[in-house]
Amino acid sequence: MDDSDKEPSEDSSNENKKIKSSKQTSNETENLLMKDRDSLTYSSNLVNEGINAGKRIAKISVITLLGIGIVEILTGYFSGSIVAFADGIDSISDAMISFIVLLGLRIAHKPADKRFHFGYHKVESLTALMAAIGMIVIGIIIFYNSYQSLIQPHEIKEPILVMTVLAGASGLSLHRAFQMRKIANKYNLLSLKTDARNSIKDGSASVIGFFSILVATQFGIIQMDAIGGMIIAGYIFSVSYITLKRSSLVLVDSWQNPQITEKIKETISNDFKNDDVDVKHVLLRSSGMVDQAEIHIEASGDERLSDIELLSLRIEMAIRSKYPSLEKVSIIPHSSSDTADKSKLTRINTLRSLKWKPSVFRTDKKSKVLK
Numbered sequence: 001m002d003d004s005d006k007e008p009s010e011d012s013s014n015e016n017k018k019i020k021s022s023k024q025t026s027n028e029t030e031n032l033l034m035k036d037r038d039s040l041t042y043s044s045n046l047v048n049e050g051i052n053a054g055k056r057i058a059k060i061s062v063i064t065l066l067g068i069g070i071v072e073i074l075t076g077y078f079s080g081s082i083v084a085f086a087d088g089i090d091s092i093s094d095a096m097i098s099f100i101v102l103l104g105l106r107i108a109h110k111p112a113d114k115r116f117h118f119g120y121h122k123v124e125s126l127t128a129l130m131a132a133i134g135m136i137v138i139g140i141i142i143f144y145n146s147y148q149s150l151i152q153p154h155e156i157k158e159p160i161l162v163m164t165v166l167a168g169a170s171g172l173s174l175h176r177a178f179q180m181r182k183i184a185n186k187y188n189l190l191s192l193k194t195d196a197r198n199s200i201k202d203g204s205a206s207v208i209g210f211f212s213i214l215v216a217t218q219f220g221i222i223q224m225d226a227i228g229g230m231i232i233a234g235y236i237f238s239v240s241y242i243t244l245k246r247s248s249l250v251l252v253d254s255w256q257n258p259q260i261t262e263k264i265k266e267t268i269s270n271d272f273k274n275d276d277v278d279v280k281h282v283l284l285r286s287s288g289m290v291d292q293a294e295i296h297i298e299a300s301g302d303e304r305l306s307d308i309e310l311l312s313l314r315i316e317m318a319i320r321s322k323y324p325s326l327e328k329v330s331i332i333p334h335s336s337s338d339t340a341d342k343s344k345l346t347r348i349n350t351l352r353s354l355k356w357k358p359s360v361f362r363t364d365k366k367s368k369v370l371k
Helices: 002-079 082-108 122-151 159-187 190-218 224-251 258-271 305-322 337-353 360-370
Strands: 278-286 291-299 326-335
Touching (some): 002 159, 002 190, 082 159, 082 190, 122 190, 122 224, 190 224, 258 278, 258 291, 258 305, 291 305, 305 326
Antiparallel strands (some): 278 291
């Protein structure tokens, strides 16, 4: 009588423990999901804030460079200075590039839809690629005109006016370029970084143009005007090469920072020692403004699905807290190799234990024949 009373009580206590543990697991999962939503909202707000800041500075860049370019082209036309004319064309092309970047940032701001499940972030890298191609074309034109001026040099009219315009253009361009670079680095905007480098190049080109005119007029070396234009073309080619390389790598899903991959593995190994987790693969991709991670882990096959889900959320939160640039982190669990080998052995042993039994029909038939 006593034994029969004890057994149900033990079963009921075990069931209560299981219910409590499952409730605790579900509560922890809900809390982590809420934190995950908050982090996703913060990341989305940060991206939107960066895009809005980028659009504002890109608008200012378009207006500023367009004004500088028009003034420099008019100055070069009336003074006969090839370097002022080249710098004006360079400024106009930079204004066009800033306009392309502005359009790219507007499109990248759009949310994901049925056609683009991962959003429009890579449009920003595509616009940077288009801007780089445009810069190469402009550089070729400037280099050709400068070479023609080098073969047939001519004197420069109103050199003081030309140097004043170039000095003012360089100061204004560099001031705006450093503002743009600050925003681009803060929000990791590739196209805006390209535009900032392009603007720094534009300001530096104006400085080179200033000294080219100074040497040509004060020291009598007339060819320096054309040489200054060729140096500006070389600047354009160097910036275009860097932009082409970076934007192309982003578009083909190339990851150029292997240190982060190893750091993510170390983070999971150190923070989750007691959970018996083994990292199989860490796959990273960049979308320009944001990065994405796909992490494959091995866990023991004895754990419940809710426990694995909770573990995946904990790993995701840990990675997000240390690497804010990762907008999307996907944790993909796999059963450990030991568990898989055990299940294979179990199936093989089950098949081996099966014995062939002759059918009753065949046995009866044989017995009748013998008779």
